[in-house]
Amino acid sequence: MKDxxxxxxxxxxxxxxxxxxxxNVLGGAATYAAIASSLLASPRVVGVVGxxxxxxxxxxxxxxxxxxxxxxxxxxxxxxxxxxYSQDLAxxxxxxxxxxxxxxxxxxxxxxxxxSNFVLLxxxxxxxxxxxxxxxxxxxxxxxxxxxxxxxxxxxxWISTEPKLLGALIEKIDLLIINDEEARELAGxxxxxxxxxxxxxxxxxxxKDSPLRLIVKKGEHGALLFDDAGPFFxxxxxxxxxxxxxxxxxxxxxxVLGYLAKMDDASPKALRRAIFHGSALGSFCVEDIGTKRxxxxxxxxxxxxLEAFVRFVDYGGDxxxxxxx
Amino acid sequence: MKDxxxxxxxxxxxxxxxxxxxxNVLGGAATYAAIASSLLASPRVVGVVGxxxxxxxxxxxxxxxxxxxxxxxxxxxxxxxxxxYSQDLAxxxxxxxxxxxxxxxxxxxxxxxxxSNFVLLxxxxxxxxxxxxxxxxxxxxxxxxxxxxxxxxxxxxWISTEPKLLGALIEKIDLLIINDEEARELAGxxxxxxxxxxxxxxxxxxxKDSPLRLIVKKGEHGALLFDDAGPFFxxxxxxxxxxxxxxxxxxxxxxVLGYLAKMDDASPKALRRAIFHGSALGSFCVEDIGTKRxxxxxxxxxxxxLEAFVRFVDYGGDxxxxxxx
Numbered sequence: 001m002k003d004x005x006x007x008x009x010x011x012x013x014x015x016x017x018x019x020x021x022x023x024n025v026l027g028g029a030a031t032y033a034a035i036a037s038s039l040l041a042s043p044r045v046v047g048v049v050g051x052x053x054x055x056x057x058x059x060x061x062x063x064x065x066x067x068x069x070x071x072x073x074x075x076x077x078x079x080x081x082x083x084x085y086s087q088d089l090a091x092x093x094x095x096x097x098x099x100x101x102x103x104x105x106x107x108x109x110x111x112x113x114x115x116s117n118f119v120l121l122x123x124x125x126x127x128x129x130x131x132x133x134x135x136x137x138x139x140x141x142x143x144x145x146x147x148x149x150x151x152x153x154x155x156x157x158w159i160s161t162e163p164k165l166l167g168a169l170i171e172k173i174d175l176l177i178i179n180d181e182e183a184r185e186l187a188g189x190x191x192x193x194x195x196x197x198x199x200x201x202x203x204x205x206x207x208k209d210s211p212l213r214l215i216v217k218k219g220e221h222g223a224l225l226f227d228d229a230g231p232f233f234x235x236x237x238x239x240x241x242x243x244x245x246x247x248x249x250x251x252x253x254x255x256v257l258g259y260l261a262k263m264d265d266a267s268p269k270a271l272r273r274a275i276f277h278g279s280a281l282g283s284f285c286v287e288d289i290g291t292k293r294x295x296x297x298x299x300x301x302x303x304x305x306l307e308a309f310v311r312f313v314d315y316g317g318d319x320x321x322x323x324x325x
Numbered sequence: 326m327k328d329x330x331x332x333x334x335x336x337x338x339x340x341x342x343x344x345x346x347x348x349n350v351l352g353g354a355a356t357y358a359a360i361a362s363s364l365l366a367s368p369r370v371v372g373v374v375g376x377x378x379x380x381x382x383x384x385x386x387x388x389x390x391x392x393x394x395x396x397x398x399x400x401x402x403x404x405x406x407x408x409x410y411s412q413d414l415a416x417x418x419x420x421x422x423x424x425x426x427x428x429x430x431x432x433x434x435x436x437x438x439x440x441s442n443f444v445l446l447x448x449x450x451x452x453x454x455x456x457x458x459x460x461x462x463x464x465x466x467x468x469x470x471x472x473x474x475x476x477x478x479x480x481x482x483w484i485s486t487e488p489k490l491l492g493a494l495i496e497k498i499d500l501l502i503i504n505d506e507e508a509r510e511l512a513g514x515x516x517x518x519x520x521x522x523x524x525x526x527x528x529x530x531x532x533k534d535s536p537l538r539l540i541v542k543k544g545e546h547g548a549l550l551f552d553d554a555g556p557f558f559x560x561x562x563x564x565x566x567x568x569x570x571x572x573x574x575x576x577x578x579x580x581v582l583g584y585l586a587k588m589d590d591a592s593p594k595a596l597r598r599a600i601f602h603g604s605a606l607g608s609f610c611v612e613d614i615g616t617k618r619x620x621x622x623x624x625x626x627x628x629x630x631l632e633a634f635v636r637f638v639d640y641g642g643d644x645x646x647x648x649x650x
Contacts, residue, residue: 088515190413193563221546224563233560233637238518238549272640306644312558313638315597319631 002041004261005113006033006254007132008122008153009102010047010071014082015289017244018089025246025290026057028079029122029153032247035294036281037120037258038064039302044113046070046132050078050101060295069110074101089245107132114139118261120253121152121173126165133172149266151175153253159185170203170212174266177253179217192216196226215256215275217249223275229268234275237283237309244289248282251294255281280305327366329586330438331358331579332457333447333478334427335372335396339407340614342569343414350571350615351382353404354447354478357572360619361606362445362583363389364627369438371395371457375403375426385620394435399426414570432457439464443586445578446477446498451490454479458497474591476500478578484510495528495537499591502578504542517541521551540581540600542574548600554593559600562608562634569614573607576619580606605630 008030015022034043044067049057053073061068082096107128114136121129129152140146150173158166159182170176176199180192187195187202196214204211213227222235255278256271263270283305287293333355340347359368369392374382378398386393407421432453439461446454454477465471475498483491484507495501501524505517512520512527521539529536538552547560580603581596588595608630612618 191565191567193565196563197565218546221543222560230633230636231563232640233563234640235547235558235560238521238556238558240516240518240522242516269641273644276640276644303645308555310644311555313640314557315559315601315638316594317642319598319601319635320628 002261002264003044003116004037004041004118004120004257005044005046005109005116006030006037006120006122006257007046007107007129008033008120008124008250009079010045010049010053011079011081012052013246013290014080014096015244015246016082016084016095017289018085018087019243022289027081027247027290029247029250031061032250032285032291032294033120033122033254033257034061034066035064035291036251036254036285037261038066039281039297039299040255040258040277041118041261043067043254043258044070044110044116046107046109046113048072048074048079048101048105050074050076053078064295067113070108070113072105072108074104076101083246085245089242092245107135109135109139111139115143115145116261117148117264118257118266119147119150120257121150121169122250122253123153123155126154126158126162126169129169130165130172133169148264149174149260151177151253151257153177153249154182156182156185167203171206173212175213175215175271176203177215177217177256179219179249183214183216192224193231196224196231200226213271217252219245219248223252223279225271225275227268227271232272232275234272234279235313236279237305237312239283239287242286245286247291247294248285251285252278252282255279276306276309280309327586327589328369328441329362329366329443329445329582330369330371330434330441331355331362331445331447331582332371332432332454333358333445333449333575334404335370335374335378336404336406337377338571338615339405339421340569340571341407341409341420342614343410343412344568347614352406352572352615354572354575356386357575357610357616357619358445358447358579358582359386359391360389360616361576361579361610362586363391364606364622364624365580365583365602366443366586368392368579368583369395369435369441371432371434371438373397373399373404373426373430375399375401378403389620392438395433395438397430397433399429401426408571410570414567417570432460434460434464436464440468440470441586442473442589443582443591444472444475445582446475446494447575447578448478448480451479451483451487451494454494455490455497458494473589474499474585476502476578476582478502478574479507481507481510492528496531498537499535500538500540500596501528502540502542502581504544504574508539508541517549518556521549521556525551538596542577544570544573548577548604550596550600552593552596557597557600559597559604560638561604562630562637564608564612567611570611572616572619573610576610577603577607580604601631601634605634
C-alpha cells in the first residue's frame with residue numbers, strides 16, 4: 001500500500017564546499033529521494049551503478065526498507081558529479097559530470113515496481129522517463145491497475161534541448177515538480193504565478209482527467225503548489241546551520257511522494273500536507289554533507305521538525321476578528 | 326484607541342517602469358504606510374512637504390481619516406526620488422535623489438501624536454528617529470503614558486554611515502522592520518536565521534523589558550518574524566500582475582502597525598496576524614503605479630485578499646496523522 005517507485009540517478013558526488021572538500025559522497029536524485037521517503041513509505045528504486053559501487057551502500061538502503069532490486073549493476077563506473085558551491089551556498093557551478101554507466105542506462109522495472117500507486121520520475125532524460133511510464137502502462141493493461149499519481153522532475157537542460165519529448169512526458173504525468181528558474185524557462189515568462197498558469201494550461205489541453213498539478217520549488221524560499229484548489233505555499237525552515245544544499249530538492253520530492261504513498265491519498269488536501277513533509281525532509285538534508293543527516297533522522301527528530309514547521313506558520317487561524325473601519 | 330503615529334518621508338517619485346515612465350507620483354514611506362494603515366487604524370503623519378505639494382494630496386489623505394496636522398509645509402520643493410526598474414521588476418537603481426525640504430526637516434510632533442499607543446518610525450536619518458522618540462518620552466513624563474509598541478525601519482545607508490546612532494535607536498525600540506539584505510549587513514553574516522539571532526542579542530543587552538523583536542522582509546518571498554515565541558513566517562501572495570513594487574515595504578509596515586493599533590494589542594499572537602495584514606496591503610500596493618491601487622482598496626477587496634491568504638497557507642492543520650513507520 002505504501003509502495004513508491006522512484007527512478008533516477010544514483011551517484012558519487014565530489015563536493016567543494018566552503019567548509020571543505022568532500023569526495024566520493026553517495027548522492028544522486030534517486031538516492032536522496034529514496035532515503036527521504038523511506039521515513040514515510042516503502043520506496044522501490046530503479047537506477048544503475050558501476051563496479052565501484054560498494055555493497056555497503058546497497059546494504060544501507062536495504063536496511064532502511066528500500067527495495068533495491070531495480071538498481072542494476074553495470075560494467076563500468078558509477079555516475080559522478082563534481083561541483084563547487086559559493087561562500088554563502090546560494091549558488092554552485094558544475095566542475096565535472098561523468099555519466100559513466102548512466103550513459104547507456106535503460107531502466108528495467110521489476111514487475112512489482114509497475115504496481116506502485118505512486119511513482120516519482122526523477123530528473124533523467126525525458127526519453128527514459130517516458131520509457132518507464134510505458135512499462136507501467138503496459139503492465140497495467142494486464143493487471144488493470146494504474147498509479148494514483150505519477151510525478152516528475154526535470155532540469156533546464158531538457159527544457160532547452162528536448163522540448164518535444166519533455167512536453168510529451170509532462171502531458172502524461174499528474175504532478176510536475178520543478179524549481180522557479182525551470183518554471184520560468186518552461187513557460188517563457190518571468191512572473192511566476194503567470195508562468196505556473198501557462199504551464200498548467202499548455203500541458204493540460206489533451207487531458208481527459210484533471211489538469212496538471214505543479215509544484216514550484218524555491219529553495220530557501222519554500223515551495224508553491226498550483227492546482228485546481230488555488231495556489232498554496234509552504235515555507236522552508238530558517239536553519240541556523242546549512243552545510244550542503246545538494247539533494248535538498250530531491251529529498252523534498254521524496255518527502256512529498258513519500259507522504260502521499262504513506263497516506264495512499266493523492267487529494268489536494270493530502271498534497272498540501274505532503275509539501276510540508278517534503279520541506280521538513282529537505283531541511284534535514286541540508287544540515288550535513290550528502291545524505292549524512294537525512295539518513296540519521298529518527299522518528300522523534302522528524303516529529304519535532306514537523307512541530308517546528310507548525311509553529312513557524314501558526315498565525316492563530318483568525319485574520320479577520322472584526323470589520324474593517 | 327486606534328491611533329498610530331507615523332514618521333517618514335512624503336515625496337514625489339519619478340518611476341521608470343518597463344510599462345512606461347510615470348512622473349510626479351505621490352510617494353514616500355510615510356505616505357504608503359499611512360494609506361495602508363488607514364484601512365485598519367487612525368494614522369497620524371509627521372513629515373514635511375514643499376510649496377509644490379498640492380492641497381489635493383492632503384485632502385485625499387484627510388478623506389481617508391489620516392491626521393495630517395503633523396505634515397509641515399516648508400519653503401522649497403518636496404522630496405523627490407527618481408528610479409528605474411529592471412524588466413522583471415526584481416531590481417531598481419536610483420537615478421536621482423533631491424532631499425529638498427527634507428534636508429532641513431526637524432520633526433515636531435503635535436501633542437496628541439505623542440500619546441499614540443503605536444508608533445512607526447519610517448526610514449529617515451536615525452538622529453531624527455531618536456528625536457521623535459525623545460519627544461514622545463518627554464511628553465510621557467507628564468502624561469505618565471508610553472507607547473505599547475514602537476517600530477522602526479532603516480536602510481543600508483544608515484547601517485554603514487551611522488552605526489552608533491542607529492544602534493542607539495534600535496536599543497530603544499520594540500520592533501525592527503528591515504529587509505533581508507539589511508539584516509545581513511546589520512549582523513555582518515549571510516545566514517539569515519543566525520543574522521536575526523545576532524541582531525536580537527546585540528541590541529537587547531541593556532533592555533530591562535522583553536528583547537527586540539525583528540521582522541525581516543523578503544519582498545516577493547514573504548516576511549519572517551523573530552521573537553521569543555520562535556520564528557514565524559508569512560508569504561507574499563503570488564500575483565499574476567505586478568506593476569510597481571515601490572512602497573510595498575512601507576505598505577507592509579503600515580499594515581503591520583495598523584493591525585496592532587486596530588486591535589490595541591502588541592502580543593506575539595497579534596503580531597503574527599499583523600504580518601498577514603502587512604502582506605495583504607503590500608500585495609495591493611504593487612498592483613498599480615504609486616499609491617493608486619492601495620488607495621482604491623475597498624473593505625470587500627481587503628477581506629477577499631485576506632481570505633485568499635488564508636487559503637494560500639491552509640494545509641488542514643494536521644501534519645501528523647499517524648506514527649512514522
